[in-house]
Amino acid sequence: MTHMISWLRLMGQAFTLTGLAVATAVVLHVIAFSVIFIPVWIGIPMFVASVLWLRALANEHRRVAGRLLREEIPAPYAPLPDRPTARLTTVLGDPATWRDFGWVLANSFAGVALLAVPVGAFLAGVWYLLYPLLFALAPAGSISGHLFFETNTQLASFVTLPIGVACMALSRWLAPRVLGTYGRLTRNLLAPSERSQLQARVQQLTVSRADSNDLQATELRRIERDLHDGAQARLVAMGMTLGAADKLVEQNPAAARALLNEARDASARALNEIRDLVRGIHPPVLADRGLGDAVRALVLDTRFRAEVSVELSHRLPAPVESAAYFAVSEAVANAAKHSGAQRIWIDISHAGGRLRIVVTDDGTGGADLSAGSGLRGIERRLGAFDGVLALNSPPGGPTMVTMEIPCALSSQKISSS
Incomplete structure (x- = not known):
């Protein structure tokens, strides 16, 4: 039962890919049509829109092929700018765009030919298995000529059942092999090239380094602010208190003692603030x-x-x-x-x-x-x-x-x- 469900799931993916292949063929014709009208400007937005549509279909192929191969096939496209006039330059200058065109041509011939084999075998199996029922329900003689041989009686129509079973068995045997080959073909044509992967990696590291530098700068500013507004202010106040106590120690010992107690409390609070600041930088328990x-x-x-x-x-x-x-x-x-x-x-x-x-x-x-x-x-x-x-x-x-x-x-x- 599990193998049957797996086969039916594969056939569902095969039909999905076949529908997507037909859609990409339509997009290819739209792109060719838009190129003709580029000299009169209406072709430019039509070309950009059709290329973006092609990218959406290519991404869907990547998703389905990734499920077939059980791996993720990332999109290799460069980010598009907001200005419409700059989009055309970005699309035309992106190597992934031209790889998509190559994929469309390959998919229109080799891809469709590959998918047609298991899909055709499956549809033929369904037809041959259902033929006896259709023969019984249809008006006499209306479908008898839709085979490679004539079936004039209901009993003769059952000869299609073993043919249907053979077609289904062939489809079941072909589906994982053909779809695996199709998935690898799609990955080779649509996956990012080594150069684009390297460029993406460099861009990611550049952004990551900039974010890390910003984070460190923000952290340093926070530490500087906390020291300036907290411990440093208390230490300055404590120095002034000790200076006042020094002047009063001979004239008014009681007042000097009170100032010394105040300075001691201030030093304790400053020490706690410094400990909290250090804990915020790197907690001792973590180390x-x-x-x-x-x-x-x-x-x-x-x-x-x-x-x-x-x-x-x-x-x-x-x-x-x-x-x-x-x-x-x-x-x-x-x-x-x-x-x-x-x-x-x-x-x-x-x-x-x-x-x-x-x-x-x-x-x-x-x-x-x-x-x-x-x-x-x-x-x-x-x-x-x-x-x-x-x-x-x-x-x-x-x-x-x-x-x-x-x-x-x-x-x-x-x-x-």
Whole structure:
């Protein structure tokens, strides 16, 4: 039964690809028609629109072929500018556009020829299997000539059943082989080239480096502001208090003693502010005991009923630990500010060379990655390590923030409790 469902699913994909092939052939004719009218300008928007339509069909082919091959086939297109006049230049200058044209031509001949074999065998099998029923229902003699031989009686019509079974068996045998070949052909023609992958990687690293630099600059400004407005101001005030006490120590010892007590209190407050600032830069528990215990200590200071699950056999590299800790801290802070949640679950694990952190809360949901700076800040922080963030927050909740960072575990084991 499972094999039958798998075969029918493959045939559904074959029919889908056949329909898409017909649509791409139509688009190819529209593109050719628009090129004729480019000298009178009406062809320019028609050409751009038809190329974008072609891209949509190519992306759909990538999706279906990716399901056949069980891998993702990314789109290699350069981003389109907002100005309509610049779009034509970008489309024409994009190598992926010309690869799409080559794919259309190949798909119109080799692709359709490949798909026609299992699809034709399947349709023939359906026809031959249903022929006895159609012969019985149709008016006498109306369909008897639709075979390679004549069938004048109902009994003779049943001779098509073994032919139908043979066609179905042939279709079942051909479908995975032909569709696998078609998927590989589509991947070879539509997947990003090595050059475009390298360019995309360079662009991604450039953006990631810029975001990392912006993040570091923002963090330095925050530290400078906190020192200036907090500990530095208290230390200046404490120096002035000690100066006043020095002048009063002989004339009014009681007043001098009061000023000294005030300076002592100010020094204690300044020390606490410096400790809080250092904790915000790199918490001591993170350096001493690792990410798991640092996150557990983090949620102890929140109002949430929290459950933290950690599956890490060894420590992570220090920069990754720091980025992951502050990403979790920001996610928890967002939940506290906006979700109205009462409980929060944090799962931390490492598998397949990737650190995976899932922060889930039972709040009202409706979080939007593009709406606020908090989640965007997490995304930029993770981007410096090629990490990614995924958000699932339907209205009504729950909200699930999934973070992944590619990294290897260090040789240092997790400290025992």
